Amino acid sequence: MKKLTLLLLCLVLLFSISFSKTVTLNYLEVMTSPERTKLLKDMISKYEKENPDIKINLISPPYEQADQKATLMLNTNQKLDIVEIRDYTLKQFVNNGKLEDLSKYFENWKDAEDLTAVAKKAAYTLDNKPYLVPQCIFIKALFVREDVLKQNGINTLPKTIDELIDIAIKITDPSKNQYGFTWRGKSSEFKYSDLFASAEVENIKNEKYIYSTEKEFFNTEDYKRGMEKYIKLFKEAVPKDGVNWGFNEQINSFVSGMTPFLIQDSDAIPLINNLMDENKYTVIPIPEGPHGYTYLDYGFTGVGIPSYSKNKTEAWNFIKWLNSPEQNGYFNEHYGALPVHKSTYENNEHFKNEKYAAYGKEMVSEKYIFKTYPLDSERWPGWSQIHEVDMQNLLLGNTELKRVLKKWEAYWN
Amino acid sequence: MLKKSHTQKNKFLIYILIPAFLFLGLFIYFPVIKGIFISFKNYTLFDLSNTQFNNFQNFKNIFTDQNFRFIQILFNTIIWVVISLLFQFILGFILALLMKKPFKGRGLYSALVFYPWALSGFAIGLIWAWMFNGQFGVINDILLKLGLINSNIGFLSNPKIAMISVIVVNIWYGVPFFAIMLLAALQSVPNELYEAAKIDGAGPVKQLFSITIPYIKPTIISTTLLRTIWIMNFPDIIYAMTNGGPANSTNILATQMINKILKFYDYGQGSAYGVVIIAILLTYAIIYLKISSKKGNDNI
Amino acid sequence: MKIIKNTLKIILLLLFLIMALFPLYWVIVTSFKDYKEIYTFPIKYLPSKINFENYKYLFEISNFGIYFKNSVLISLISALGAMIISIFSGYSLSRFKYNKAKNTLLLAMYFSQMIPTFMIMAPLFTSFANFGMTDSLFSLMVIYISTMIAFSTIMGKGFFDRIPVALEEAALIDGCNNMQTIIKIVIPLSLPGLAAIFSFAFVNIWNELFLAAMFMSSSYKMTIPVALNSFISKAGVSWGVLSAGIVVALLPTMIIFAFTQKYIVQGLTDGAVKG
Numbered sequence: 001m002k003k004l005t006l007l008l009l010c011l012v013l014l015f016s017i018s019f020s021k022t023v024t025l026n027y028l029e030v031m032t033s034p035e036r037t038k039l040l041k042d043m044i045s046k047y048e049k050e051n052p053d054i055k056i057n058l059i060s061p062p063y064e065q066a067d068q069k070a071t072l073m074l075n076t077n078q079k080l081d082i083v084e085i086r087d088y089t090l091k092q093f094v095n096n097g098k099l100e101d102l103s104k105y106f107e108n109w110k111d112a113e114d115l116t117a118v119a120k121k122a123a124y125t126l127d128n129k130p131y132l133v134p135q136c137i138f139i140k141a142l143f144v145r146e147d148v149l150k151q152n153g154i155n156t157l158p159k160t161i162d163e164l165i166d167i168a169i170k171i172t173d174p175s176k177n178q179y180g181f182t183w184r185g186k187s188s189e190f191k192y193s194d195l196f197a198s199a200e201v202e203n204i205k206n207e208k209y210i211y212s213t214e215k216e217f218f219n220t221e222d223y224k225r226g227m228e229k230y231i232k233l234f235k236e237a238v239p240k241d242g243v244n245w246g247f248n249e250q251i252n253s254f255v256s257g258m259t260p261f262l263i264q265d266s267d268a269i270p271l272i273n274n275l276m277d278e279n280k281y282t283v284i285p286i287p288e289g290p291h292g293y294t295y296l297d298y299g300f301t302g303v304g305i306p307s308y309s310k311n312k313t314e315a316w317n318f319i320k321w322l323n324s325p326e327q328n329g330y331f332n333e334h335y336g337a338l339p340v341h342k343s344t345y346e347n348n349e350h351f352k353n354e355k356y357a358a359y360g361k362e363m364v365s366e367k368y369i370f371k372t373y374p375l376d377s378e379r380w381p382g383w384s385q386i387h388e389v390d391m392q393n394l395l396l397g398n399t400e401l402k403r404v405l406k407k408w409e410a411y412w413n
Numbered sequence: 414m415l416k417k418s419h420t421q422k423n424k425f426l427i428y429i430l431i432p433a434f435l436f437l438g439l440f441i442y443f444p445v446i447k448g449i450f451i452s453f454k455n456y457t458l459f460d461l462s463n464t465q466f467n468n469f470q471n472f473k474n475i476f477t478d479q480n481f482r483f484i485q486i487l488f489n490t491i492i493w494v495v496i497s498l499l500f501q502f503i504l505g506f507i508l509a510l511l512m513k514k515p516f517k518g519r520g521l522y523s524a525l526v527f528y529p530w531a532l533s534g535f536a537i538g539l540i541w542a543w544m545f546n547g548q549f550g551v552i553n554d555i556l557l558k559l560g561l562i563n564s565n566i567g568f569l570s571n572p573k574i575a576m577i578s579v580i581v582v583n584i585w586y587g588v589p590f591f592a593i594m595l596l597a598a599l600q601s602v603p604n605e606l607y608e609a610a611k612i613d614g615a616g617p618v619k620q621l622f623s624i625t626i627p628y629i630k631p632t633i634i635s636t637t638l639l640r641t642i643w644i645m646n647f648p649d650i651i652y653a654m655t656n657g658g659p660a661n662s663t664n665i666l667a668t669q670m671i672n673k674i675l676k677f678y679d680y681g682q683g684s685a686y687g688v689v690i691i692a693i694l695l696t697y698a699i700i701y702l703k704i705s706s707k708k709g710n711d712n713i
Numbered sequence: 714m715k716i717i718k719n720t721l722k723i724i725l726l727l728l729f730l731i732m733a734l735f736p737l738y739w740v741i742v743t744s745f746k747d748y749k750e751i752y753t754f755p756i757k758y759l760p761s762k763i764n765f766e767n768y769k770y771l772f773e774i775s776n777f778g779i780y781f782k783n784s785v786l787i788s789l790i791s792a793l794g795a796m797i798i799s800i801f802s803g804y805s806l807s808r809f810k811y812n813k814a815k816n817t818l819l820l821a822m823y824f825s826q827m828i829p830t831f832m833i834m835a836p837l838f839t840s841f842a843n844f845g846m847t848d849s850l851f852s853l854m855v856i857y858i859s860t861m862i863a864f865s866t867i868m869g870k871g872f873f874d875r876i877p878v879a880l881e882e883a884a885l886i887d888g889c890n891n892m893q894t895i896i897k898i899v900i901p902l903s904l905p906g907l908a909a910i911f912s913f914a915f916v917n918i919w920n921e922l923f924l925a926a927m928f929m930s931s932s933y934k935m936t937i938p939v940a941l942n943s944f945i946s947k948a949g950v951s952w953g954v955l956s957a958g959i960v961v962a963l964l965p966t967m968i969i970f971a972f973t974q975k976y977i978v979q980g981l982t983d984g985a986v987k988g
Contacts, residue, residue, distance in 0.1 A: 026930075028930075031946075031947055033943070033946030033947070034770075034774055034946075034954075037932075038774060059931070061930075062926055062939055062942040062943040062945065063943070063945060063947060064945055065926040065927065068674070068927070069927055072835060072838050072839075072927065073842075075839075076839055076847075078842060078930075092460070092678060095460045096462070177548075185658075186658055186659075240571070241565070243567075243658075244547070246949075247948070247949040252546070252548070253549075256754040258548060267947065271948050274748050274749075275749055276749070378457075378460065381459055381676065382673075385676050385677070389480055393660040396660055398572075426805040429801035430801070430802050430805045432802070433798050433799060433801070433866060434802075436798065436862055437821070437862055439859070440855060440856050440859035441825045441828065442825070443836075443840075444836035444837045445836075447839075448828075448833055448835075507725070511722055520971075522730065523974055525733065526730055526734075527733075528733065528966075528967060529733055529736075530916065531963060532963065533919075533938050533941070533962075534920070535922060535938075536959050536962075540736055543952070549756070551739060589733075632871075638823070639826065639867070646827070646828075671831055680835055687829045690829055691827050694827040695827060698823050
């Protein structure tokens with residue numbers, strides 16, 4: 001049956017080739033939003049105008065369903081020529097043999113040299129082979145409501161994490177509905193506790209991952225101290241409701257001025273600018289830890305080519321165009337993520353703006369050590385769920401720190 | 414002659430069943446059999462190169478999982494189903510009784526009061542999560558303004574209240590279904606029965622229990638059974654409001670199953686949860702139908 | 714006494730109405746607010762100015778018109794399909810003589826309702842993918858029909874149980890065959906019930922999200938729930954547009970309901986009368 005279908009497919013393919021030269025590429029995006037889809041469509045039509053024999057069919061499932069859809073489509077060899085890959089899905093696509101190793105394309109790609117250090121790391125995440133061309137980088141910086149701080153008699157911005165915690169606690173006054181820090185309680189909350197706790201640990205510097213099955217630091221005095229500080233921050237500077245806060249609640253509470261400190265990716269900037277006067281807040285690099293540096297996680301998305309695609313050359317040509325410094329800069333300027341080329345930060349005025357500059361500084365400063373998560377470990381999928389439950393239990397007082405850290409240590413060993 | 418037409422009729426009855434079971438067979442039963450096979454396999458999207466029978470490991474994991482304790486999830490599920498169903502039914506019944514006698518504007522009233530049933534589950538969850546927000550939620554704001562509370566309630570962040578909150582939303586969503594079904598059934602109770610009861614001196618409460626409820630029992634049985642099945646398999650509201658949190662306090666079997674599939678990419682264990690759900694519901698349905706048909710109601 | 718009873722009744726009716734309507738009020742108000750006002754605190758209970766931006770966005774940027782058309786098409790055809798098929802299956806189960814077989818078949822119907830969507834999603838997708846039939850309205854309709862058959866059959870059986878067999882026997886003697894009996898006697902007598910089945914199926918299909926999101930790829934084939942879901946992105950929920958979308962999505966179901974509600978009440982009445 002399958003053979004017959006394949007034969008038929010080939011016949012149809014031959015037939016269509018002999019009659020027209022137009023190649024249709026199917027492109028699946030996963031980090032979707034209506035605005036981003038529109039942006040991509042506009043860019044695609046520009047490309048189609050320049051290349052009349054190429055047609056690109058953009059597939060945009062809703063964000064929450066997109067990863068599952070991408071996985072199912074790849075695993076059943078659906079017609080796809082370009083696929084967007086996230087940090088979280090990369091390993092499973094490669095594991096299942098669905099992604100093309102782009103090494104030979106990278107050799108002749110002149111813009112590869114221009115990639116930022118973080119972007120290069122992202123491209124070579126797995127086995128030191130490029131399975132994707134990075135498109136968007138997500139790292140965190142500190143959003144500050146200077147107006148709210150001033151109202152509360154604070155005129156300096158925090159330089160260290162300890163200062164940040166102190167200020168947040170100092171200005172908290174529940175009777176005035178004033179709190180210090182915008183908590184994250186669900187979906188990817190682990191990125192926040194990891195940031196605070198790991199900053200106390202010196203040795204992570206030499207490790208590949210922030211923690212992994214090879215090495216973790218959960219049960220060290222340093223990590224524990226970091227967690228204690230983070231929990232103190234929750235107890236003394238965050239409304240109890242924070243346990244259930246996701247992205248929307250974070251934005252809501254920052255924009256309303258209830259919590260003047262927010263740690264977020266750069267794509268929150270255009271959103272917040274829409275909601276409030278952009279002169280009332282600023283974005284600064286994450287404060288440094290007690291050892292003079294902070295470990296930052298970086299999220300990324302990129303585009304790759306399915307191993308079974310029949311139009312790899314055409315797909316690569318489009319990918320090359322889409323992720324040229326010029327187009328990638330244009331894309332991220334409107335989407336809000338960070339571009340992947342060094343030259344973009346120099347040439348594009350948009351990323352010289354002080355808010356985006358904070359991210360630029362983080363990427364070149366020695367105070368920030370970029371660590372990724374063990375995305376290639378089979379323990380990784382689901383870790384965020386397990387962490388979330390443990391953390392909520394901890395904050396609600398259902399369990400104690402020591403037990404949780406023991407549990408995490410056991411999980412990663 | 415009569416016998417011949419009888420077998421002919423029987424044949425006809427079987428023929429006309431075929432389309433329904435053809436659809437069910439191809440698009441429900443066949444995929445579910447595949448799903449059951451998956452539940453016995455090591456089937457994670459993370460690595461599909463080794464999808465072997467794994468010696469019931471998926472089921473063992475469900476019962477020994479320390480992060481998502483089965484007992485707690487099962488208990489949550491029972492609370493979720495029983496309380497939701499009970500209040501959906503009681504409130505739906507009261508609403509149906511109130512609407513039984515025609516009144517001016519009943520058509521418009523029913524359209525306005527029944528609309529929650531026409532909304533999609535995830536949309537309901539989102540709207541209510543937003544209204545229930547502990548700091549900016551409109552419900553807290555109103556309660557404060559009315560002077561009913563002094564400080565904001567963490568509807569979704571307090572593990573003792575979160576389950577109540579999601580159940581309230583589920584009740585809100587499910588009342589119209591029962592109201593519509595029961596209202597319709599109520600219209601059918603012959604008036605003579607009530608007249609006779611009145612002559613016997615029975616009050617409204619006695620009439621309700623001795624005439625109304627027994628009369629519409631078949632409707633009650635089929636609707637409560639269907640509804641139980643649907644509520645148990647309805648993760649949408651919880652998924653959008655709390656995603657099972659805080660600290661697992663609203664995690665039910667259906668949400669845990671989705672989590673295993675969407676977050677852990679573990680179709681093996683996700684399907685195993687599915688098998689557990691089906692097993693519980695099947696047992697329940699068989700017992701429920703046995704008991705209700707024993708009492709002389711074969712109309713399920 | 715009677716006055717007290719009536720006042721109590723009116724109070725209760727109003728209470729139910731307020732409880733039902735408040736979220737709708739909130740959604741409508743939000744849909745007319747502009748971006749900033751949605752996040753304003755203290756909360757505004759009325760928009761300072763009626764703003765149609767969100768509705769414009771729906772139809773100009775998000776192609777809601779196309780999704781609307783798809784959803785209407787899919788829901789209408791699938792609901793009709795499920796209804797027609799269950800006329801026969803419901804009738805058959807109603808007239809079945811052997812109780813044991815009948816109860817097993819009914820249980821098989823209930824069984825199909827017990828299966829979580831996510832359990833069959835991947836197997837279904839894989840099967841359809843093998844035949845290259847994923848990105849297709851037709852595939853989706855076929856699946857939707859299957860998911861609605863059980864409910865429709867169980868309800869249909871309830872109605873047909875109440876139609877006296879004597880009527881059919883008379884028709885048989887008049888020379889109608891079995892099929893003609895169904896078309897000429899059974900269907901006309903249960904039209905109200907069929908309207909009820911249709912509208913229940915319509916609403917359920919209208920709101921289905923997960924299968925539609927998984928099966929449909931081309932943007933011009935998406936349905937309303939998928940479009941609504943797409944207003945949730947990494948950067949949170951677009952409340953204004955989502956609210957406007959919910960209001961628009963409610964319209965057809967409200968219209969269907971307005972047309973069939975008289976039948977629904979009456980229809981189930983016929984079904985509930987014990988013959």
